[in-house]
């Protein structure tokens with residue numbers, strides 16, 4: 001049984017847990033307040049789920065999901081995540097995260113920063129372009145004419161492969177937008193962001209191609 005360590009058990013983390021369990025995975029979930037605060041969620045998820053600290057969840061996972069805004073990235077258990085594929089669901093939101101100058105200037109993407117903070121992990125952008133509740137409801141079988149596509153981006157082809165397989169199991173197509181330095185193409189403010197929720201594979205590819213750099217600070221979110 002493949003175990004997913006999920007750090008962040010809010011809207012996205014809990015929905016990925018539900019979809020994962022429905023697809024035969026086990027999950028170990030963590031939040032910032034401690035495993036005892038996740039009792040209701042774990043009860044709802046059933047025997048394939050347990051709660052732990054972030055370090056234990058990271059250590060338990062065959063791979064991990066970080067569903068925590070980037071502003072707390074330095075709290076992630078880098079040692080326990082070392083050597084593992086780490087799915088980063090983060091979207092850079094200035095209203096929530098504050099300004100991060102290297103992202104605002106276009107020097108780095110939010111996922112390159114996550115990769116820097118987890119240097120021994122294989123970071124991959126995943127599940128950023130779907131509202132959390134739809135992770136369990138919007139999936140469609142392969143070949144469905146309106147099957148949604150989600151971007152995936154990493155510096156590690158093996159991580160892209162894993163996310164592509166996971167998307168497929170959850171009912172979504174993947175569009176590879178690697179490496180991490182290209183992830184700005186799907187950032188808030190870009191066409192692929194504005195069309196969130198509705199893009200087929202061809203539409204997402206077209207929207208990623210239409211992206212234009214936003215490098216000045218002026219109140220728009222970017223990442």
Ligand SMILES: NC(=O)c1ccc[n+]([C@@H]2O[C@H](COP(=O)([O-])OP(=O)(O)OC[C@H]3O[C@@H](n4cnc5c(N)ncnc54)[C@H](OP(=O)(O)O)[C@@H]3O)[C@@H](O)[C@H]2O)c1
Pocket residue numbers: 007008009010011012013030031032033034054067068069070072075076089090091092093127128129130131132133
């Ligand atoms: N919501 C969406 O529809 C959506 C969709 C796609 C992507 N995203 C992105 O995914 C990320 C998570 O979003 P969300 O909506 O799921 O946020 P959320 O509902 O606020 O949940 C955040 C989770 O992270 C946990 N957390 C915070 N700091 C932590 C730490 N240091 N160690 C362990 N856990 C920690 C929180 O635990 P506590 O509650 O105990 O503090 C909470 O469980 C964000 O970057 C967001 O932009 C969101």
